[in-house]
Amino acid sequence: MLKIKIPQRLHINLLSMHSCDYRKNSGIGLAIINKELFLEAKIHSTSIIEVENYCNHPERLQIIIELLKSTKKKYKLEYGVKIKLCGSYFFHVGLGTSTAVTLACLEALFLTNNKTITDNELIKISERGGTSGIGINTYFHGGLIIDSGTKSNNQKHKPSSYIKPKVHSKILAKCNFPNWNLGILIPNERDYIYDEKELIFFEKNCPIPKDEAYFASYLATFGTLASAKDNDYELFCHSINETQKTYWKRKEISQNKFNNLRINRLLSLGVDCAGISSFGNSIYFFDRDPEDVIRKMSTEDDFLYFEYDICNSGRIIC
Numbered sequence: 573m574l575k576i577k578i579p580q581r582l583h584i585n586l587l588s589m590h591s592c593d594y595r596k597n598s599g600i601g602l603a604i605i606n607k608e609l610f611l612e613a614k615i616h617s618t619s620i621i622e623v624e625n626y627c628n629h630p631e632r633l634q635i636i637i638e639l640l641k642s643t644k645k646k647y648k649l650e651y652g653v654k655i656k657l658c659g660s661y662f663f664h665v666g667l668g669t670s671t672a673v674t675l676a677c678l679e680a681l682f683l684t685n686n687k688t689i690t691d692n693e694l695i696k697i698s699e700r701g702g703t704s705g706i707g708i709n710t711y712f713h714g715g716l717i718i719d720s721g722t723k724s725n726n727q728k729h730k731p732s733s734y735i736k737p738k739v740h741s742k743i744l745a746k747c748n749f750p751n752w753n754l755g756i757l758i759p760n761e762r763d764y765i766y767d768e769k770e771l772i773f774f775e776k777n778c779p780i781p782k783d784e785a786y787f788a789s790y791l792a793t794f795g796t797l798a799s800a801k802d803n804d805y806e807l808f809c810h811s812i813n814e815t816q817k818t819y820w821k822r823k824e825i826s827q828n829k830f831n832n833l834r835i836n837r838l839l840s841l842g843v844d845c846a847g848i849s850s851f852g853n854s855i856y857f858f859d860r861d862p863e864d865v866i867r868k869m870s871t872e873d874d875f876l877y878f879e880y881d882i883c884n885s886g887r888i889i890c
Contacts, residue, residue, distance in 0.1 A: 575890035583850035590785035598721030601706030605883035608659040613680035616654035626660040666850035671707035705741025720744040729778035755862035784819035809845035
């Protein structure tokens with residue numbers, strides 16, 4: 573029985589969303605892992621995915637199953653793979669679940685067939701990472717990453733689901749992340765932004781002003797990345813709070829009126845920093861005692877709370 577512990581990611585910000593002659597998109601993000609989320613796999617006549625607990629978008633799993641079947645055929649693999657996803661899986665909440673689960677299932681397919689395949693080939697098959705390279709890189713390498721984006725091609729910015737990149741974004745800068753305490757809230761009432769809604773958002777808000785993109789890149793590099801590398805918790809938290817005020821992140825937050833309310837609610841309770849991962853609705857926060865923060869929240873705060881650990885290794889194959 574093969575086992576893969578599946579990391580997810582916080583997507584802190586997209587950076588190069590302006591008109592640029594060099595690189596477009598790019599982002600900064602952090603690999604995180606929940607010990608309850610892993611898959612078990614074994615060979616099977618066809619490809620099947622079962623979820624142990626809960627999945628909010630079963631149709632996403634069906635897309636992955638079809639990808640597994642087409643991959644088996646294309647690569648002339650002898651067996652399919654039967655996968656059990658242990659834990660609960662929330663897609664389209666800003667944690668990169670689609671990318672992580674897709675890559676993990678594909679990797680399980682090849683491993684159970686005793687076939688070796690490169691990371692780059694897996695990424696290519698997955699068709700993930702069209703806009704941001706954070707999720708595809710944190711899956712394999714973990715840590716805090718700034719990705720290189722893709723070469724500017726004078727085409728409009730689009731979300732990952734509308735791009736099938738020929739060349740994937742590489743790691744531009746990376747560091748192991750300190751073992752600081754992290755909490756994540758997923759509201760029970762969620763406003764999902766993906767597919768057509770996400771495309772409309774990109775068309776409406778891109779390109780952003782150049783000076784705003786320059787500041788976001790400076791903040792990501794000399795604020796978030798540099799402070800993590802230097803183990804400077806206070807400066808890191810300051811950079812995260814400032815990130816929520818950047819142009820692109822403000823636009824993401826504004827898609828749901830409750831995002832700001834939830835972030836401000838956490839800050840009012842004294843957390844060290846708080847932000848929204850990608851479009852959300854996941855709200856993340858860092859605090860020296862996350863569980864104490866949750867105890868202070870009232871019953872009116874309708875959410876699911878998850879404890880995550882920092883992941884500096886990428887996925888773990890057992």
